[in-house]
Amino acid sequence: MDNLIDQGIELAVFGMGTVFVFLALLVFATKAMSSLILRFEPEMSSGSVDTVTQNSNATDKGRLVAIISAAIAQHRHNNK
Amino acid sequence: MDNLIDQGIELAVFGMGTVFVFLALLVFATKAMSSLILRFEPEMSSGSVDTVTQNSNATDKGRLVAIISAAIAQHRHNNK
Amino acid sequence: MDNLIDQGIELAVFGMGTVFVFLALLVFATKAMSSLILRFEPEMSSGSVDTVTQNSNATDKGRLVAIISAAIAQHRHNNK
Amino acid sequence: MSRLIELWQTTGIMQITLPQFSMIIIGLLLLYLAIKKGFEPLLLIPIGFGGILSNIPGVDIAVGDGILHQFYVMGLETGIFPLLIFMGVGAMTDFGPLLANPKTLLLGAAAQFGIFSTLLGALFLTDIGLFDFTVKQAAAIGIIGGADGPTAIYVAGILAPEILGAIAVAAYSYMALVPLIQPPIMRALTTQAEREISMTQLREVSQTEKIVFPLLLLILVAMLVPSAAPLLGMFCFGNLMKECGVVTRLSDTAQNALINIVTILLGLSVGSKLGADQFLVSSTLGILALGMVAFSIGTAAGVLMAKLMNVFSVQKINPLIGAAGVSAVPMAARVANKVGMEANPNNFLLMHAMGPNVAGVIGSAVAAGVLLQFAG
Amino acid sequence: MSRLIELWQTTGIMQITLPQFSMIIIGLLLLYLAIKKGFEPLLLIPIGFGGILSNIPGVDIAVGDGILHQFYVMGLETGIFPLLIFMGVGAMTDFGPLLANPKTLLLGAAAQFGIFSTLLGALFLTDIGLFDFTVKQAAAIGIIGGADGPTAIYVAGILAPEILGAIAVAAYSYMALVPLIQPPIMRALTTQAEREISMTQLREVSQTEKIVFPLLLLILVAMLVPSAAPLLGMFCFGNLMKECGVVTRLSDTAQNALINIVTILLGLSVGSKLGADQFLVSSTLGILALGMVAFSIGTAAGVLMAKLMNVFSVQKINPLIGAAGVSAVPMAARVANKVGMEANPNNFLLMHAMGPNVAGVIGSAVAAGVLLQFAG
């Protein structure tokens, strides 16, 4: 049975170790990535929203416009 | 072949009987349930709609608000 | 190996032939269909949009109306 | 040149049989009825189109590795498609009118008489040698009288998959024909005075009642007719998701994306059973005839039950709403309302008829459970 | 008459066992908690309802050809359902707060201590003879401490499907109980001064950083913990679809129709593991107790890690946000915010707590990978 506990301790130590090493490396990698990106694209953050909007798929736009048009039509109709 | 008809009659009698017994019991059970609930929550019926609205999921709200915002933005844009 | 090329040529000739024959027949069939339909339903084209709208499913309408109502309610709320 | 002949022999023109050709025409007819006459288009368009695909010669679509056969194996052999549709229907069902007037549940019970008398009819036709239906097939035919598509498909898929195509076509066609089938029967069995009976407005039902009802129904099913639990369980689950108000996301999806996807796949799967060799057999005519009988008897039984209840009850109910007990939601309820307004233009029966209408769904699911238990 | 007795014996009343009856009551209790108390209703309503269905006697629903068993085989045995949900969660996750303050990733690491200490606890209870858990079961129990539903279900489905039901119920119940479990621990381990620490506003994060991050995370997983790649891969895929901004269609569907459909099916599948014979065993009590321990230790470890980081760092972090490292997104982050505002009403910790909150998702997925690799 002690074997079971031994196995558990080993699993816990290696597991917790892996989690920590992995996330610590991720901290460094993330910081490195952010500083690289911010160096080369300093103005990016402000323009980001527009990019998303422009890229939004044509079909999605069509659907949205249809809903909006209907909403507006209904709105006008109700306000008559 | 009469065996077939016999089987059918048995099935029909038991079947129709089960349906009737079941739904008759459901009548009583439903009445009992309603009177119990109305005794303990007499004010419930009026407030029910609000409860539903409040409980509506945050994500759903988010989506709706996004659609609404877009609708309104588009509306303003069109009315310029 | 020449066998391979032969097989390919046969496949290409039959394939291209089938595509052409099929689409040529489709040209005739389509023209025949259109002229038949336009003979019997000359007024159809103008009314088509309405038909679609009228047929649109009740549930879809319900959903749309719900979204529209919410949009308008939100709109009024925002404009207070 | 010999290859050209070989090519020509792979065409459909050279391979098609007359029965296949007839089935393609029938498929086109179903599409015509669905599109131009409004016959249950949500189901009959996929079924009719699937039926055409299944009769194209020289290619595996409804057999072997064909896509429609794969859909069939995936969703009908397993029962998954009709049960998911039933869940979605549950999420669209409002038990409010039923809860406001629970005794209309009995109308939903009576109308199931159509199921069992048709079962007997099918066995009688076998007895006199006109057809050759087994008990299982007779049970599956009877369930057409339940006027409820997913229930009929679920039962037929288990008891008699070989006649599933005819049963589904009959069930959905007659549901579409309810405005033609029911009114003469309703008028014949009621007096003008009965049709003029106006009913008091239904009380408002609290949200708690609506939440508890599907659970109550589930428990009663579990205790009394467990064989109906897959059907009514999924139905109650859908209804609970709708009424509880805290899982709007799931309820919306069950009522929209999910039921629509499954409807497309189920319709095509049913269409895969419209192959000429399976569908163009004499028993199909028997099934179509018996299905019509089932609807008619169910309608009559519902109306007569309402009249019987009026004998014992002080608060009279309009017997027209008994006809809505066959289900065919919401068409039969609308028919009851329409016939009622012919007799008395100020008589709004629609909400009153919704009670027996949804009761009919419960009733035929219970009947299905009994049939699966004892004929299965 | 003998047939009537036979009919009576097919009823649930005659067949139900006491354990089945108890499980139906437990199912109703889960529904009550989900609907009236708001306990993770999106999952606990399907799970609770599925649990009731699974204990209806005399009909195959959660076994054999029953629909819930089919869902289980289709989606849980294969791992497809939890992975698709994880993809949808990825498409709903905003890594912005984490990217603005990457060192909070360490809080998400510390909180996974709950997983491994619970694993040890389960083995210790086996060692002293109180329970009889295998290493695989202990690992699956530990993962409850990850406070992340799909991860727990995915791991349990692979390592210990026989206790999947208890694990899922524990995981979702304790996630719902986070506002009760965490605050006392958080208060006990922090001083008033620490709880009052206010943090500087987070910088804005560019879209490019948000696009590159899921890819960076994926590459790091591929290089270091490949066994976590199915989970984190699907998660990063969902997140990339959301952030890249060019596949709005797909991202919307992953966040709505698809995740909702899978949630319904996954919940019912998990419910199929609530059969009385599987669930009403003593080990379930052990699992529930250990799950609570896991949440508590994870919370404590997160808070203590934050305090430790403050020893070495100039820019202090409020140790309350360490508790959000267990995941339980977004509940734990809200709890951190609420406890913080009790100490200092102007102290808005919500966005700061979102960093460790999503870090906890990554952390427990990495832990899951290690467990699958070495206990699997």
Place this chain on the structure above:
Amino acid sequence: MSRLIELWQTTGIMQITLPQFSMIIIGLLLLYLAIKKGFEPLLLIPIGFGGILSNIPGVDIAVGDGILHQFYVMGLETGIFPLLIFMGVGAMTDFGPLLANPKTLLLGAAAQFGIFSTLLGALFLTDIGLFDFTVKQAAAIGIIGGADGPTAIYVAGILAPEILGAIAVAAYSYMALVPLIQPPIMRALTTQAEREISMTQLREVSQTEKIVFPLLLLILVAMLVPSAAPLLGMFCFGNLMKECGVVTRLSDTAQNALINIVTILLGLSVGSKLGADQFLVSSTLGILALGMVAFSIGTAAGVLMAKLMNVFSVQKINPLIGAAGVSAVPMAARVANKVGMEANPNNFLLMHAMGPNVAGVIGSAVAAGVLLQFAG
């Protein structure tokens, strides 16, 4: 310590091979092209991401019980995914411009010359010993020239699954590159005067014509090329649902939730065929080169066919719209419009080019049927 080494050896760093590493880079490149350059992102993001997942060492993702392999078995081996996508594409397609000018169908026929000449090219390269393609593989490579993703994937999945990855990548990449590939060819084969030809406005098409057309097409396929019926049948079914106007629910779902879900799963499934051992083989280079040839020849054939038709017809057509016959909907039609406006800024060819554009979809599906029949 020995366990630590064992742990280290489970990492990806220790297990990754150079080809796997290269494939991960290629996957990242596909994502870059999709996100930053707008290369068919709806498909190339799932494919590219799936490709990365498939090359993570030490874990089963694209093989065995891995989720991507399960998706592959479920949807590509069966043909279900491409057929469902084709149904959705049908529900998004407007045959109006084609019905207004049916003779443009011939342009959609001509452009399929790219398919068959590429097939020959592949066999020629085998003949001279440069590559080693079978007839089935050559047919699957040729279909890249159909410029239609689901058709190419469907055919490759049946005839040559071992090169499916390369074929899908080539097909979608070249579709994205249509604005670069086509204009030089179009300009080289036309005179300024031809490019300036302006076409009369298209007549309005009635709803009845739009409803009948998919049925007419289906019947013609059934009679002449039944082997194309699975593809064109699902396509026509989607189109009929859209045009009939009575099943808006189903049509909406086919165009949105369903096609989006299937796109995600199909993309990941295709990605599962980008494993280094399958993709990094010399034949991939041959496939990429031949795919480019296929697009170019298809473009040229379409343009030349238009010029040929002008010899025999009074009402001249602008030969630029012939290039749209390759499909690549709607990109090729936009390219025709753009090149046309360079020659004559008032010349709006977009709607005129939509006719041959959708005709190209029909044409390549017919070609696919022939290939499946005779090379399969």
